[in-house]
Amino acid sequence: MKQFFTSLYLNKYFLTFVVIFAYLESVQERFSFSKSLHWHLFTPDAAIGQLLNALLLFVIIGLVLQKFEEKLTIRHALSVFSISLVLYVAGNNVLAFVVALTFDTVERNFNATTLTTVNIKYVMDVFVYGGLFLAHYYFQKNQEDKKKISMLEKVQIESQLSQLKAQLNPHFLFNNLNVLDQLIEEDQAQASVFLHDFSDIYRYVLQSSDQQLVSLEDEIAFAKRYFRLMKQKYGEAYRLQITGDIPSEAFLPALSLQLLIENAIEHNLGTERSPVEIKLMIYSQTLLVSNTLMPKKQGKKGGGRALLNLGGQLELLAEKAILVQQNERTFEVTLPLIFKNEN
Known part of the structure; x- marks a missing residue:
């Protein structure tokens, strides 16, 4: 009442x-x-x-x-x-x-x-x-x-800048070009696949950076390409599993899944014997992203800001909140899916 x-x-x-x-x-x-x-x-x-x-x-x-x-x-x-x-x-x-x-x-x-x-x-x-x-x-x-639009624009600009920096900074580019250089000498076919994923990542980032929402199907495809790129660097130290059917007309803020996968990799130290398991579980109204907890001794400073930005976008775009849960073994983020008929 x-x-x-x-x-x-x-x-x-x-x-x-x-x-x-x-x-x-x-x-x-x-x-x-x-x-x-x-x-x-x-x-x-x-x-x-x-x-x-x-x-x-x-x-x-x-x-x-x-x-x-x-x-x-x-x-x-x-x-x-x-x-x-x-x-x-x-x-x-x-x-x-x-x-x-x-x-x-x-x-x-x-x-x-x-x-x-x-x-x-x-x-x-x-x-x-x-x-x-x-x-x-x-x-x-x-x-x-008007206030919501103003806040959304502010959150989006900050989020887009942090996402673009994560993908387009010289350190990221230099590391992946080194991986590409090694693959060209060792496995030209694999180098071709790597280069294709690498170019797709940049294209997707540039195309989606000015969009409020992108389809869940595109986000899943991008997450797979991004993770294949990470596997070239880390091998089997990190594993990605995607389950569930993609609901039609489901959307998320751009680069949401990449952000959560990147967080799992940057904050946890996996090995081939004891890999970090990253799971994307798709449900009818939500998407659960979880990873096993193996914290690095010296964690990344300033962590959590990108997750707050993502939560702010979902709150302003659809008045829905993300759910973050953590226990001794896993870290989980539940994202509410946005549907066209809700906007």
Whole structure:
């Protein structure tokens, strides 16, 4: 319930404004009716009743907003307003009829004149208070979306820079060119495969660095190429196993899997006798990346920042969080998959 009201942006400033507005409206209506000043004009009972009606209207609009896809368009706002108007007027009439039936006042309260007057008041309430609420709601929603976009751009830029540095720095290039040079002398066929993977890695990094999301299928293919490259350097000290079927229309932030594989290699010391097992397990809604723990004596300093960046991207792109778990034997990261129909 608290989350529901929070989603409506019913903060203290807006509610204070509604209270003051309802109070002044009640004073104005009483003065218009009595045409004279007296203490009864300023009692708060009518304002409290109007405030409760306004809160009921806000709840109805909020429920309607939840049932429809939220888009900041005039057409969407008009649809929400129209449906809320019908529900509010109909709901108040039903409630009033039940009360009148209970106290045997149906004939007095449900004649043509009274119904017309009361329903005009209900419609005016929707236009006044509903209009105020929707203006406030869409303004706050727009501000929140702008803030999210700004944060996403900041996180993405930082993440892309760290990822590009990891792949394109001179040390990475120099090491792999040395491996390539050795393979050319020892095994030309293997050297050709290595060079093909090496060029594909650079091409994928450059193509995906400006994209928010890439398909899971592309990420898996890239992870395989990247790991084949690492095997040329480390041999059987690290092993990669991929299980599960790739869901259709599943996406992840670019280079997510490479980042996790690289972390497993850089933070753990594997040998051919005791290799580090890296597993990618694909499920319908998530992807689990795990590796056996064999920490290096001198671990990489500043570790964990790239993982935080990845978590920030998923939180902003799909409002989903990654799950990081560790025990004595394994380190696991569960990534929520993003699907097209969620965006």
